[in-house]
Amino acid sequence: MNDSYRTRLNAFDHSAAALKRPLLITHERPDGDAWGCLIAVNRALAASGADPLPVAFDPPTSKYAWLVTPEPIRLLTRSDNTTDSAPQHPHAQASVAQDAAPTDPSKLRPTTQHAPINESQLESADGIILLDTCSTAQVQPLAPWIDSARSRGLPVRALDHHVTRNIPTDTLLVDESAAAACLIVFEWLRSTNRPIDPTTATALFTGIATDTGCFAHPNTDARLLAAASELATLGTAPHRIHDRLFLSEPACRVRLFAAAMDRMKLYHDDRIAVLIVSPDLLNRTGAQASDTEDLAGQPLRITTVELSVLIVETGGDPPTLKLSFRSKTGADVARVAARFGGGGHTKAAGARLQDRLDSALPKIIDALTRALDEASRR
Ligand SMILES: [Mn+2]
Numbered sequence: 001m002n003d004s005y006r007t008r009l010n011a012f013d014h015s016a017a018a019l020k021r022p023l024l025i026t027h028e029r030p031d032g033d034a035w036g037c038l039i040a041v042n043r044a045l046a047a048s049g050a051d052p053l054p055v056a057f058d059p060p061t062s063k064y065a066w067l068v069t070p071e072p073i074r075l076l077t078r079s080d081n082t083t084d085s086a087p088q089h090p091h092a093q094a095s096v097a098q099d100a101a102p103t104d105p106s107k108l109r110p111t112t113q114h115a116p117i118n119e120s121q122l123e124s125a126d127g128i129i130l131l132d133t134c135s136t137a138q139v140q141p142l143a144p145w146i147d148s149a150r151s152r153g154l155p156v157r158a159l160d161h162h163v164t165r166n167i168p169t170d171t172l173l174v175d176e177s178a179a180a181a182c183l184i185v186f187e188w189l190r191s192t193n194r195p196i197d198p199t200t201a202t203a204l205f206t207g208i209a210t211d212t213g214c215f216a217h218p219n220t221d222a223r224l225l226a227a228a229s230e231l232a233t234l235g236t237a238p239h240r241i242h243d244r245l246f247l248s249e250p251a252c253r254v255r256l257f258a259a260a261m262d263r264m265k266l267y268h269d270d271r272i273a274v275l276i277v278s279p280d281l282l283n284r285t286g287a288q289a290s291d292t293e294d295l296a297g298q299p300l301r302i303t304t305v306e307l308s309v310l311i312v313e314t315g316g317d318p319p320t321l322k323l324s325f326r327s328k329t330g331a332d333v334a335r336v337a338a339r340f341g342g343g344g345h346t347k348a349a350g351a352r353l354q355d356r357l358d359s360a361l362p363k364i365i366d367a368l369t370r371a372l373d374e375a376s377r378r
Pocket of ligand 1: 033034211
């Protein structure tokens with residue numbers, strides 16, 4: 001750790017310590033890194049006498065419920081009625097009626113175990129700390145509130161590792177070379193001797209593991225592995241985290257993966273894979289749209305497949321297609337997603353498209369084919 005980074009960690013620590021009631025926020029549809037940050041920072045600040053207010057926009061999916069549900073995270077009640085947020089898995093709660101019509105998402109949404117909170121209840125906060133994001137688009141439900149809070153003089157701090165930064169902050173701790181925001185949180189807490197209890201260590205390890213595809217992606221470096229190694233001495237058990245993340249799935253999700261893979265189509269000399277999840281497929285497997293998490297990358301297991309797209313058909317007229325792109329080699333799926341009004345990273349990106357599947361599919365395959373051609377010309 002060089003001196004300038006250490007100085008920035010200290011500055012961030014001072015700015016966080018100055019807040020008695022920081023509002024902790026992470027991005028919509030939180031992943032392991034987002035939850036890990038929220039839980040770890042909440043626990044660390046609470047342990048040193050602050051009264052943080054951790055707020056999420058979505059309840060945890062079944063993958064992260066074991067980690068998140070025991071924590072006192074509040075769930076923001078949305079004024080709109082969008083149904084595309086990731087709901088907690090219905091099978092996690094016996095209270096969800098078996099006979100609820102699977103086509104009606106409102107019936108599938110169980111009541112969350114996290115206490116709800118609305119905007120007016122956020123007024124007790126004396127500052128905002130954004131975690132694993134600094135982007136308006138990713139904190140949409142509170143973006144106007146953050147804006148007005150800032151103009152009223154509420155300090156806004158952010159800790160992030162993403163490139164997109166369009167929320168003005170007074171203290172910013174960003175390291176784009178950090179594979180996970182949880183890695184930055186770990187280095188902050190460690191270098192300032194803040195407490196890391198076993199639960200905090202588990203939360204941080206989860207973020208570090210999931211943002212690197214379990215230490216498999218190219219962003220896995222010595223710095224990250226050193227943090228993981230230290231975390232393993234702080235009371236967390238990596239194999240138990242693995243079991244909770246990957247060996248604890250509902251049967252319907254595994255059935256959905258099998259059914260979707262069985263219907264997989266390959267194009268362009270088997271270099272492009274297309275997976276389609278229709279409402280009918282969800283009905284038949286008993287799964288729901290949030291169960292498609294991580295499905296998009298499955299075809300990359302095939303030697304020849306360089307690009308894959310998962311198309312999830314949702315309702316509406318014209319229907320909304322949720323596109324998730326994954327790339328194994330040099331082809332840039334962020335650019336593919338951008339053609340459909342979306343965005344993301346080079347190897348993982350997404351978009352939403354209002355179109356019928358039969359008219360959208362040729363356009364999607366064409367865009368992917370062009371991405372392969374562009375990559376081969378580079
Ligand atoms: Mn992250």
